[in-house]
Amino acid sequence: MMKGLKKWRLFSLLAVMTVFLSACGENYISTLKPAGAVGKQQLNLLIFSTSIMALVVVVVSVLYLLAFVKFRRKKQDENYIPKQVEGSHTLEVIWTVIPIILLLILSVPTLVTTYKLGDVAAMEHVDEDGNKTALTVNVTAKLYWWEFEYPEQGIVTAQELVVPTDEKVYFNLKAADVKHSFWIPSIGGKMDTNVENVNKFYLEFDEESQGLKDGVFYGKCAELCGPSHALMDFKVKTLDRDAFDTWVAAMQATEGQTASKDSTDLGEATFAANCLGCHAVSGAGASGAMGPNLTAFGDRNRVAGVLEHSKDSIETWVKNPESIKPGNLMTGAYGKLSDEEVSAVADYIMSLSVED
Structure with missing residues (x-):
């Protein structure tokens, strides 16, 4: 058992190191150190999306741990059955509406940025002499x-x-x-x-x-x-x-x-x-x-x-x-x-x- 826990601790350490080392790239090749407006917008969108996903992970993890602690068997009688909430309209609405809201929060700035970065109409603009300006x-x-x-x-x-x-x-x-x-x-x-x-x-x-x-x-x-x-x-x-x-x-x-x-x-x-x-x-x-x-x-x-x-x-x-x-x-x-x-x-x- 202890041997297995040590392996998981090592895996967790490597995962954390990966997160931190990913930000250690050189500025001439690192996406995390953008030197252009497009790269900066993409990085901001990445951080925004990652923050929302991290928030979801934290909330779900907290709810899981609370349920795990509150309803663990050793704290209750063996025949105890917790209150059943199957078919609860309130819960159904909550876990349907919240993901929809989160998807909208993610999709709107993503679509706006995508269309903005895809706008190349100015490529064809010309000056009075017919020369392209871009x-x-x-x-x-x-x-x-x-x-x-x-x-x-x-x-x-x-x-x-x-x-x-x-x-x-x-x-x-x-x-x-x-x-x-x-x-x-x-x-x-x-x-x-x-x-x-x-x-x-x-x-x-x-x-x-x-x-x-x-x-x-x-x-x-x-x-x-x-x-x-x-x-x-x-x-x-x-x-x-x-x-x-x-x-x-x-x-x-x-x-x-x-x-x-x-x-x-x-x-x-x-x-x-x-x-x-x-x-x-x-x-x-x-x-x-x-x-x-x-x-x-x-x-x-x-x-x-x-x-x-x-x-x-x-x-x-x-x-x-x-x-x-x-x-x-x-x-x-x-x-x-x-x-x-x-x-x-x-x-x-x-x-x-x-x-x-």
Whole structure:
């Protein structure tokens, strides 16, 4: 008996620790430390709902314990039968009306918030010149990376989403292969990306990411999509509006930029001969490339979304991408490159930058 009680005490301790440790996440990836208006509304709704459910649990538990204590057998004669309340209209009304009231209290703010966060009508608003007033990003999820197109700005990038703070950013979400799910835990979300239709929603970014541990917020795929689902990460860099406009101009200025097979630089020539068919090095253009756009690769936070941003990581990835992300579409593409060529390509890719 005592052994069983000890097991239950351990289980209870672990349950309590789980509750407390769930609030110990880093602010660049924790849903409990939101850095955007959408995330804050979702957290408030979660706390509100949890509070009501906790209240119900407490009330039911108290009633159960009172009945347990009051009517326990050892306090009464063995033949004692407590007052029977079966068929009591009063009790029937109470335990029917109260749940209905609680459901209304839960459902009304939930529905209001859901419809509010789903309102993307402003995405189509235009100014006097016919230009859209809201920033829109077309997100395409692929195995196992993310492409971000800014249609009004005429630029495209990958793996690192760059957005301005203190304004709504609208997203068109789709998938190129299988179902994925776009999620930035600290900002809000999540929303599925489907092959057959486009989902739309918006997010607001209240804080600049520069002061964070890694200088970025973390984004994730929240839908099981294959063997490397857990490694399908992206990063989010949030800037003030002026800095964002500067970044856009720098990306637009790369129009026509390419790599040449005739270059005297071994890395550029090797890249042009082996990589340029899938990876663009110009940020000006449209989405749809086979591989991630590498225009601003030197400014990124990670290699392949998960590796340390270094030359060694690039070499590891190029030599054996399957060992990093099983099932990725680049697997086996670069086995013919020598160690010298791989090293030179890594140097070239690291040199690609649009930031000062």
